Amino acid sequence: MDSIDLQVLQACVQWLQQGHACEYVTVVRTWGSSPRPPGSTMAIRADGVVVGSVSGGCIEDDLIAHARVDGMTRRTPQRLSYGISADEAHRFGLPCGGTVELLVEPLGPHSQMAALLARLQRRVLTRRRLDLASGTVLLEDAGEDAPLQLDTHSLTTLHGPRLRLLIIGAGQLSQFLAQIATALDYQVTVCDPREEHRLAWSLPGVSVVHAMPDDLVLEMRLDHRSAVVALTHDPRLDDMALMEALKTDAFYIGAIGSRLNQSRRRERLLQLDLDADQIAKLHGPVGLDIGSRTPHEIAISIMAQMIQVRGGTREAAMPAY
Incomplete structure (x- = not known):
């Protein structure tokens, strides 16, 4: 049985190999009560198929609806927020007025998902640094646990057997x-x-x-x-x-x-x-x-x-x- 994070990466690699348009979604920040912590991931395909989770289900439904209706038109990573207002918090199932900020990343060869998966299958603790302007990715060995880091230029996440x-x-x-x-x-x-x-x-x-x-x-x-x-x-x-x-x-x-x-x-x-x-x-x-x-x-x-x-x-x- 693979971990859910590994299943998400496997789905990304498989879909890219099959020629599907797909995106990689990461929870980057939360405020108040949130169903999923920062670092949680999900893969979504253009036809609405998903692997993984970023909420209790309602945010996933919204992302699926947009993918099916609008298609996957993003060319660079985009930050999305859910639950800012009380009405949105209720609509998206976020208790106590919680807020979730996501980073939605369009995938391609530059995303290095296959290389990341190969490193994880070798049990290599890996730091993934995503450039928010270009969408390019740098993979590095990581010696210790480190929290998710997001700034105006990049998103850095840790992957592997922590x-x-x-x-x-x-x-x-x-x-x-x-x-x-x-x-x-x-x-x-x-x-x-x-x-x-x-x-x-x-x-x-x-x-x-x-x-x-x-x-x-x-x-x-x-x-x-x-x-x-x-x-x-x-x-x-x-x-x-x-x-x-x-x-x-x-x-x-x-x-x-x-x-x-x-x-x-x-x-x-x-x-x-x-x-x-x-x-x-x-x-x-x-x-x-x-x-x-x-x-x-x-x-x-x-x-x-x-x-x-x-x-x-x-x-x-x-x-x-």
Whole structure:
């Protein structure tokens, strides 16, 4: 399952190859309540076919209507605003008088969409700089996360696997979690030294590594864009990975297991040269308490907690997984 941003780029490349007129739409600014954050993208074809989203649907409907009636006549990027007045906010489904500013970019060879897609398929974090006067694009390697930047001359956006997820264990739950994470544009690596578990893996696009988890944690050099989830139920694998992960700047570290098992795990980690502050970073039992019981549901609860922690919001009570 590809992320929605990747699906949008794939649509752009395919439509250009097929000779369709198409445009690339980016949310560049929002005020008040907005359904989609800055950086959200959508591709629209001249016949009104769309991939991606820039609102709850009403703005898309307006763009589709204009494409079908007026055609795609833009030659250079154009900024559009929706929801400035109360009537427009109501019409376009923007709550509380929200406003969305879009940049609509007519696509062609100068847009370098195929080159951008190729870079993303190689997992290269890429900065895309669009010249607003000419529509030409410059692609550059990007070393760190950077916010969307818009000025009178250019729009700069970041594309690629901004976040990494290391999953310890190649079981069924790991597959569901990897699917969700991939759709959210994580670069997912699964580590399991047990051959019988790796052989059953069937998710394309996810690296499955035969290595000891603690060695792989050290090799990956986890940073603030990294997360680790231990799902084997085997302390010999989970604890060794956690021991090294808790020493890093990873923004999320979680482990499956009941409250009793987590208490015992914390006692073991204290004996492995970790201090109380490092152990406090561990989310265990893992996942938010949303009443989940099946592997699908538990995977959703884990990803929900990762999103919550990444966003810095208050954590809810945790289930006994």
